[in-house]
Amino acid sequence: MPLGELVTLRAMGPADADALWRWNHDPEVMRWMDDTYPHSVEQVRKWQAERPRNAYGDLLLGIEALADGTLIGLVMLQDAEPEKGIAKLDIYLGEKSYWGKGYATDAMRTICRYGFEDMRLHKVTLTVVTENHAARRVYEKVGFVEEGRLRQVFRRDGKWYDMFTMGLLASELR
Template identity: 25%
Template sequence: MLINNLLVGKNIKLTSFKEEYLPTFETWYNNTGFLRLYDVVSAFPKSETELREMILDTRKSSDKYIFAIKTIQTDKIVGVTGFENILWNNGTATVYIGIGDNNFRGQGVGKEALALTLEFGFQELNFHRIQLTVLSYNKPAIALYEKLGFKKEGVYREFIHRDGKRHDMYLYGILRNEWNNII
């Protein structure tokens, strides 16, 4: 799925994360349902001030990128995506994505946004390998990653404790040549 216009797809675009998005981001970070899919840390709410610091830290970093996921039709922010733990000398990075607006889950937004993010990573940043982790109970995300060509590479057994149960965390990865075969 080669996207001809870098960071712009059919229905969504990836843009810089602006100060004006912080109130929306704060809403997501106060939604435990979102947090339990987005991160492995405890679903602890964050204030707009804490999130501002997190975004500033990302912008100052040489091993992280963050994008706002916005709809083309309404120019509304619906999620975030980006890279962290970039090892430039090895051409590797960890990708992340979160669709914060429930109305846009299951609508193909995540697939399009992740495809744009991967394209940016492989084509613009010259990565060789992109990886991610996902909790075993996040079945929709796992299906999405596999559809885009990610391969399950490992299991962190009983990694996280949620609601009185232990859950595995999976490691998925995709190499540039695998991505090239998909596009």
């Protein structure tokens, strides 16, 4: 299991469905996330139970606080191909009491280190809504740089927002 200073990353399963359902139904947590139509907790449990096991191209890990073992969020590396050495990263912390305390930064460093060292990735990419300043600060702290801008691709509260594409090369991880 990838281990950071504040967090450990571990496989997720059906037992995590309640937390996942709660986070996905919290408007503050989902503010800058792509969300889907509402699902019942039973549907989330079924999705977790039937989800294929983690693999190189599709890795979903829970973020657990080392101090107390609480599941506080999740992180994903997707669309990785060994021939290209690039993966797309998604992350969020669902437990708001852990926001602003360094957990997201540590989780980012931990998953990127895992991707570069264990998966032999060369680059990790992500997209972030331009107005999501807290997330952008976290990404920049670990070394991500802005590589481009996608115009008006995210809609929230009747308004269209741009998104930044950001990338991190293995040599840039801080």
